[in-house]
Amino acid sequence: PTIELFLIIVLCYLIVDLSECELIQVPDAVYHLMRHTELKTCDLSSNVITKISPKFAVKFSFITDLNLSHNQMARLPDELADLHSLEMLDISHNTFITLPAVVFKMPKLRELKANNNAIIDIDRDEIITSDSLEVVDLRHNPLTPMCHDLLKHAVVSFRIELSEREKEDWEDLTI
Numbered sequence: 351p352t353i354e355l356f357l358i359i360v361l362c363y364l365i366v367d368l369s370e371c372e373l374i375q376v377p378d379a380v381y382h383l384m385r386h387t388e389l390k391t392c393d394l395s396s397n398v399i400t401k402i403s404p405k406f407a408v409k410f411s412f413i414t415d416l417n418l419s420h421n422q423m424a425r426l427p428d429e430l431a432d433l434h435s436l437e438m439l440d441i442s443h444n445t446f447i448t449l450p451a452v453v454f455k456m457p458k459l460r461e462l463k464a465n466n467n468a469i470i471d472i473d474r475d476e477i478i479t480s481d482s483l484e485v486v487d488l489r490h491n492p493l494t495p496m497c498h499d500l501l502k503h504a505v506v507s508f509r510i511e512l513s514e515r516e517k518e519d520w521e522d523l524t525i
């Protein structure tokens with residue numbers, strides 16, 4: 351079915367499923383169709399999206415679940431801090447090199463999935479703190495050993511999931 355037809359069907363459930371549509375960005379038609387709805391769940395996973403428009407937060411301000419996994423995104427606009435109902439954000443399987451600081455500014459965010467990216471380091475100039483976060487999944491990222499240790503011992507109110515750090519050659523005494 352065409353995207354429009356599909357949207358009209360799913361709109362009844364206040365859920366948008368646009369996964370696996372080969373989207374490069376969110377089509378304007380979607381914003382247009384969404385203008386009078388209080389959308390709750392938005393699945394944009396498994397596309398080829400490289401960026402989300404700053405207007406996304408304005409149009410989708412009621413969503414609680416946003417799935418952006420399996421795309422090609424490396425950044426999120428700061429405006430997403432205005433997603434004041436968002437509780438679950440999945441940005442796993444993308445191309446993020448750092449964890450975008452905006453995730454710590456979403457007031458209701460409880461679960462952040464950022465696993466399987468290219469995250470090497472966390473921007474330590476930004477404070478990693480949150481009153482709402484419960485769990486941040488950072489597994490399967492090429493974190494620097496220093497960053498890995500820092501996160502492992504970080505005193506934060508939420509759980510940080512990390513993969514086992516790979517030992518560097520000099521640490522492996524069996525060589």
Ligand SMILES: *[C@@H]1O[C@H](CO)[C@@H](O)[C@H](O)[C@H]1NC(C)=O
Binds near residue numbers: 369395420438440463
């Ligand atoms: C997001 O979508 C992917 C791919 O469809 C799926 O595997 C994953 O479980 C979803 N994430 C959440 C938190 O539901």
